[in-house]
Amino acid sequence: MARKRGERVRAILTTAAELFGERGYGGVSLEDVADRLDVTKGSLYYYFASKDELVTAAIETLGTDWTDRLEALPVAGTPTERLRALLREHIRIAVREYPAALRLFLVPDDWPEEQRARIKALRRRHDAVFRAVVEEGLRSGEFTVVAVDPTLQALHAAMSQAPVWVRDDRGIDGLADTLMMLVGVGPVSRGSGA
Amino acid sequence: MARKRGERVRAILTTAAELFGERGYGGVSLEDVADRLDVTKGSLYYYFASKDELVTAAIETLGTDWTDRLEALPVAGTPTERLRALLREHIRIAVREYPAALRLFLVPDDWPEEQRARIKALRRRHDAVFRAVVEEGLRSGEFTVVAVDPTLQALHAAMSQAPVWVRDDRGIDGLADTLMMLVGVGPVSRGSGA
DNA sequence: ACAAACTTTGACTCTTGGGTCAAGATGTGA
DNA sequence: TCACATCTTGACCCAAGAGTCAAAGTTTGT
Numbered sequence: 001m002a003r004k005r006g007e008r009v010r011a012i013l014t015t016a017a018e019l020f021g022e023r024g025y026g027g028v029s030l031e032d033v034a035d036r037l038d039v040t041k042g043s044l045y046y047y048f049a050s051k052d053e054l055v056t057a058a059i060e061t062l063g064t065d066w067t068d069r070l071e072a073l074p075v076a077g078t079p080t081e082r083l084r085a086l087l088r089e090h091i092r093i094a095v096r097e098y099p100a101a102l103r104l105f106l107v108p109d110d111w112p113e114e115q116r117a118r119i120k121a122l123r124r125r126h127d128a129v130f131r132a133v134v135e136e137g138l139r140s141g142e143f144t145v146v147a148v149d150p151t152l153q154a155l156h157a158a159m160s161q162a163p164v165w166v167r168d169d170r171g172i173d174g175l176a177d178t179l180m181m182l183v184g185v186g187p188v189s190r191g192s193g194a
Numbered sequence: 195m196a197r198k199r200g201e202r203v204r205a206i207l208t209t210a211a212e213l214f215g216e217r218g219y220g221g222v223s224l225e226d227v228a229d230r231l232d233v234t235k236g237s238l239y240y241y242f243a244s245k246d247e248l249v250t251a252a253i254e255t256l257g258t259d260w261t262d263r264l265e266a267l268p269v270a271g272t273p274t275e276r277l278r279a280l281l282r283e284h285i286r287i288a289v290r291e292y293p294a295a296l297r298l299f300l301v302p303d304d305w306p307e308e309q310r311a312r313i314k315a316l317r318r319r320h321d322a323v324f325r326a327v328v329e330e331g332l333r334s335g336e337f338t339v340v341a342v343d344p345t346l347q348a349l350h351a352a353m354s355q356a357p358v359w360v361r362d363d364r365g366i367d368g369l370a371d372t373l374m375m376l377v378g379v380g381p382v383s384r385g386s387g388a
Numbered sequence: 389a390c391a392a393a394c395t396t397t398g399a400c401t402c403t404t405g406g407g408t409c410a411a412g413a414t415g416t417g418a
Numbered sequence: 419t420c421a422c423a424t425c426t427t428g429a430c431c432c433a434a435g436a437g438t439c440a441a442a443g444t445t446t447g448t
Contacts, residue, residue, distance in 0.1 A: 001394095001445090004394095022304070023302040023304065026220025026222070027220030030435075031435070039396070040398065041397095041436085042396070042397060042399095042437090042438085042439085043395075043396055043397075049437095100303075103300055106297055108216065108218065109216050109217070110216065144380055145375070146371045146375065146380070147368050150371075151375075153352065154351075154352035156355075157354070157355035158348035158351040160355075161351035162347075165343070171344070175344045175347070177344075178339065178344040178348055181340065181378060182372065182375050183375075184380050186340070186378050187338060187340055199425095223404075223405050225404090233426070234426070235407085235427095236407090236408085236427060236428070236429095237425075237426055237427075239406095240424090240425065240426075245405095245407090390448090391447095391448095392445100393446075395442105395443080395445090396443070396444085397441085397443085398439100400437105400438080401437085401438080403434105403435085403436085404433105404436095405434085405435095406431105406432090406433085406434100408429105408430080408431080409428100409429090410427105410429095411428095411429105412426085412427075412428105413425080413426070413427085414423105414424080415425085416421100416422085416423080417420105417423100418421095
């Protein structure tokens, strides 16, 4: 049955994502993956043609899920509220579910162009979610930035690395509030410099 | 002669840092390193007892150099000026000299405690440079933050990932200015929210 | 109950990679 | 030039890892 197969594939991808995230592509053997799933290596080859294909699929699945969930957040509220909600949710997913995502997405420079392109596409879709809110905030005058691109990049970088230092909800909220400073929304701000 | 040996060791470490940064620890063999240096694998073992020792030394040397250079920056000027100079210099070093540092420092979770401790020490020393300036700015009232720790973490995360998107000097300055927003110094700021 | 389809296994091949080492090459100093 | 120390090599060992596959085990539909 197709559902059974789908579940199996999903279980493999989840485990693979975990392991590749923990130790990096080169640091994980397919036997490691198989061991954690309590099957043998040969079984993995029944579902995936190669290690490369497995890791690419793992990245793609994880990335798609993640963006899906961010896109599913309510669209109501001011840009400030919505951006804060996005940041919180992103950080929460990173910390609680995919703490190793940073290493997983940090793909070696010398990978085949096709795979790099697919990952780039994921990133673009993900970026668009944040970009839309930031641009709306700029139009409404709620946000202030030096330039949109570096702002989004900084947001993204900080969120990706969050699992390294953040553990609990207090940390998540603290980081989200800190990142709001990047769009000029802060506890007390003073016009100066630049 | 000791100097000759020092230079040799340095050349090896530089090359190793490059390669490990590009493809990660597991993705690089000692023959890869030897090849890029136009020597053979056996030669590396004359200087380093194991792959682990080599990569640890590479990380340590690169990290120490980097922090040394930041600490050598002039101490004159307002916190705003000094922080901006620090950010710019850090990003410049990252982009121009160590574009692969992020992967190099992103050490697998299951490494021996001793090595993790040494890397943590590097990070602490590095962090102290930025922390001092940020705290000075807070005391003088020039800076505003939600909390010091997440601010420093966000700064650091964004700087580490800079080489992924930033190429030229315009990009470096744009990112540095954007990051100044994190301490409440921006082009135009509005008091609101939190 | 039976056959067809699907899934898993474990043994196998072949290559790569970490690490060793004796022998040779290249200095260096007197 | 000779002796000594400092590198460098390349062949070698052994373990691990990617990928293969026939045979066995398990579902599923009828």
